[in-house]
Amino acid sequence: MSSQETLVQAFPDKPTPRVSYGNPFADSCIKHINETFKASRVYLIASFSLTKNTSYTSSLQAALGSKLVKTCVGMTPHTLMSEVLEIVDDCRNLEIDCIVTLGGGSLSDGAKIISFALANNVHTKEDLYKLPHIGPTTLNLPAKPSRIPIICIPTTLSGGEYSVYAGVTNHLTHEKIQFSPPLASPSLIILSGEIACSTPLEIWLQSGMRGVDHCVETLSSLKSTKEVDQSVLKSLKCLISGLLLSKSNAGRSQEEEASARLDCQLGIMYAMLFLHRGVDCGASHGIGHMLGPIGKVNHGQTSCILLPAVCKFNAIHGGVEILERQKVIRDTLWGIPEARFVFEKRGLIEEGADLGDLIDAVVGELGLKRTLHEVGVGPEMFEKLAEASLRDPFLRTNCVPIHNKEELLEVLGMCA
Template sequence: MTSQEILRQAFPDKSTPLISYGLPFTEACVKHVNGTFKASRVYLIASASLTKDTTHTFDLQKVLASRLVKTRVGMTPHTLISEVLEIVQECRDMEIDCIVTLGGGSLIDGAKIASFALANNVQTQADLMTLPRLGPHTANLPALPSKIPIICIPTTLSGGQYTVFSGVTNNITHEKVQFSSPLASPSLIILSGPLACSTPLEIWLQSGMRGVDHCIETLSSLKSTDEVDQSVLNSLKCLIPGLLLSAKGQANGGEGEEKARLECQIGVSYAMLFLHRRVACGASHGIGHMLGPMGKMNHGQTSCILLPAVCKFNAKHSTSNPEVLERQKVIEDTLWGIAEARNLFERMGLSKEESDLGDLIEAVVKGLGLKSRLREVGVGKETFESLAEASLRDPFLVTNCIPISKKEEVLEILEMCA
């Protein structure tokens, strides 16, 4: 089953997001701006680093020509509410009829929430907080659906382009809020191996580990389904080899590297079915939502650090629920069945008999040359209390396969990855 077929299943009652690849991203974008969306007033949100270090933003500006009304270069990581409100006001004043993003997850989240906010006449932060968001009393708040179409040209593997959820960060508290349906996903997603190769390797690999985190926490969930499991397993089989090939330079550059990165992008599209089937993530995501803004790191970094520890926590506390270990065993067997991963595990002295899922995930992180400890990114134990308290307010703690409701449980995970 192709990733486009996966998306058709995910959006049975809505217009399915289109996935485009094969054409140069500039050609694909202008084709759909003119034809599919018949847009005449485009707002472009472009990556600051991409704009500074490459010609890709200029190339896109050139082909959009007179249809391009405004280019915003860059957003603060984790998508600050203040910046979203700036975009909303500019789009309203300029009568924008299409938003295009060229870059990573923070830009995508910003565009998704901006379109949602515009549909609901949001003017202030207080207005924004009246919209539906994840939480026991806020998910069903009344709101109009997003209207302005979004074309997403991703340069990382965060996967937010495939979801009807989007997170923003409170400027003052640094806590993240997750908005939800009827917020809409982008209408068109343009994948490009050549464009992806412009993303610095470390950023690419970190965002890829975010995709792996989606897969592992989905497969760990006791509420997943056979359909979702199969889609996510397909994702792992694309992501793990593609990431390891990129990290070790075995793609030999040129077309080989472009192919490896495109394979990762396609893998991410398989991974995201879980959100549309309402299979919730777990503690790696929940704690990571708070660790990211507080620790000033991207969510790929939080996944590298937290996911192995969460896997070990789940195994340790699974005595009353053997299904947790059964599902971990399926993931372990899948990872050992991927040739590139198996070679890595064997080089690191791991064995199928003695190594647990946390060991395997940590091996992948180290094999990619990424950091796997909080101390390595400057997060000390003095922050653990406040981080644990904030994490308990995230809904993904209670949807962890071993539900977490106590500060001591979060602190146990943090100590594992200190």
């Protein structure tokens, strides 16, 4: 076996998740099943599209060999409660001692809830509702911590695998329930640029811009810390460079594209310290939460459209400290060679372009949509969108808190 594996803790003060990269994903998976978890009965949950369109699932099945007890192919997006309960019963009956996911965020959320449910002898949706979940009276319900270890091999940049929260959708009411600790994060995350290349380029770039949104709103926050800022600046460098190279290398060098996508994955790992330390996001996230369902726009697209406008709003209405924090971000972006090339090609001047201009230039270079008009959201929807957005707590935690509809309409007008 190759000795190229790098194994690190995702967070400095928390033993899990650990993150592995550098080895072929299947080799790393079976190595840790044998040596770290000493597991013998593995349940694999694999992406339907990945299984249908690539050989990655079969390669992993072959590596797991006799330790693989069962494979479940595909879960419905947004993680349906009915499917989770079926797999819980499966795992209980099969006496599973390790769960592996190969795919996106719905699978990792599902696995986290499955392990939590098994630890608490859950059989029905009523049992699930007795576990701690976000709500006025439900956050501190008694529960045993997750026990069965999870290995996640992600194919997207959602970052959900780093979290100790997991969402599931009630298949009858369509209500989304967010489960909370003592639900545990996965024990191990295996990153693979090769597998990441199976994700369609546009989806990859959009989800990467969501990560950039995390970075910029964290670095803009007056509540962030030096430790978080350092990690998130590192993330921003990885993500901007990795996304631009993912775009420019697409269809050319498979090795270079895989390297760029791995850089993006590492960028997400560095970014997640903001979540671990409890630094709240800002208005781009807050408005985006409402633009998604109202305008039928996915989260990556909302970041592409809203983040430049929110940065401009913050620069106009913020004080000296906010402008200083934006300057740190601007200087970092100009220091990334791939980004500087884009800025200069588009005629931007280092002393004159504001942070919103720079982010908008990156979005344009990636070929992603940059305005509300492009996603079919016209001025006639702005009032409804503004009124709905005011209910989101991230409007108040924006570095320039937003309290009224007029301020929101100003932001929406900037990205019309």
